[in-house]
Amino acid sequence: GAVVSQHPSWVICKSGTSVKIECRSLDFQATTMFWYRQFPKQSLMLMATSNEGSKATYEQGVEKDKFLINHASLTLSTLTVTSAHPEDSSFYICSASGLAAGNEQFFGPGTRLTVL
Amino acid sequence: GENVEQHPSTLSVQEGDSAVIKCTYSDSASNYFPWYKQELGKRPQLIIDIRSNVGEKKDQRIAVTLNKTAKHFSLHITETQPEDSAVYFCAASRGGNEKLTFGTGTRLTIIP
Numbered sequence: 001g002a003v004v005s006q007h008p009s010w011v012i013c014k015s016g017t018s019v020k021i022e023c024r025s026l027d028f029q030a031t032t033m034f035w036y037r038q039f040p041k042q043s044l045m046l047m048a049t050s051n052e053g054s055k056a057t058y059e060q061g062v063e064k065d066k067f068l069i070n071h072a073s074l075t076l077s078t079l080t081v082t083s084a085h086p087e088d089s090s091f092y093i094c095s096a097s098g099l100a101a102g103n104e105q106f107f108g109p110g111t112r113l114t115v116l
Numbered sequence: 117g118e119n120v121e122q123h124p125s126t127l128s129v130q131e132g133d134s135a136v137i138k139c140t141y142s143d144s145a146s147n148y149f150p151w152y153k154q155e156l157g158k159r160p161q162l163i164i165d166i167r168s169n170v171g172e173k174k175d176q177r178i179a180v181t182l183n184k185t186a187k188h189f190s191l192h193i194t195e196t197q198p199e200d201s202a203v204y205f206c207a208a209s210r211g212g213n214e215k216l217t218f219g220t221g222t223r224l225t226i227i228p
Contacts, residue, residue, distance in 0.1 A: 032213040043205060043218045044160065051213075093159060095216075103212050107159040 023094030122219030
């Protein structure tokens with residue numbers, strides 16, 4: 001299957017700082033990327049959908065000014081958590097899909113964010 | 117929007133027995149139903165999926181059935197092994213590049 005990477009795999013930051021997470025499709029062009037958040041012992045909750053070259057579509061209840069998503073190329077999307085607080089501590093997972101990959105969603109390995 | 121319910125939330129079965137996990141969905145336009153296995157701290161792994169033009173699909177010890185009329189689909193694992201222990205999620209989408217809506221998950225424990 002197609003390969004999706006995420007960086008960093010984990011990050012610890014102080015409250016009030018911003019954190020950027022990268023999601024890359026390594027061997028296919030991802031026309032669409034999705035960002036999920038998963039709290040401990042809970043399901044994956046979609047935060048936003050981003051299509052290359054256009055603004056992300058955020059799910060209800062997700063603050064677009066707090067979670068900035070950029071999908072500037074067909075292989076890279078970034079999620080920036082601005083002014084992070086302890087309640088933002090979570091497992092952030094991206095997925096990517098594209099025509100060449102059969103439109104199946106391929107998941108990145110996730111980023112564990114801990115805000116102190 | 118789509119709502120996916122999943123049962124049970126936890127399931128313990130004796131090694132070698134079968135496990136069944138059930139999901140229901142609400143959006144009649146959904147036509148793609150994948151199942152994922154997730155181990156602690158890892159990404160979800162696609163184990164099997166089914167599209168709405170078929171009623172059943174099997175891959176070795178894993179099978180999925182779909183009842184589009186009743187809007188429910190199930191995962192069946194036969195001859196369970198300890199390595200099957202994990203959290204399993206069902207999901208539904210309208211296919212293509214559409215978003216996935218996940219069920220709440222089932223923690224499956226295989227008792228040796």
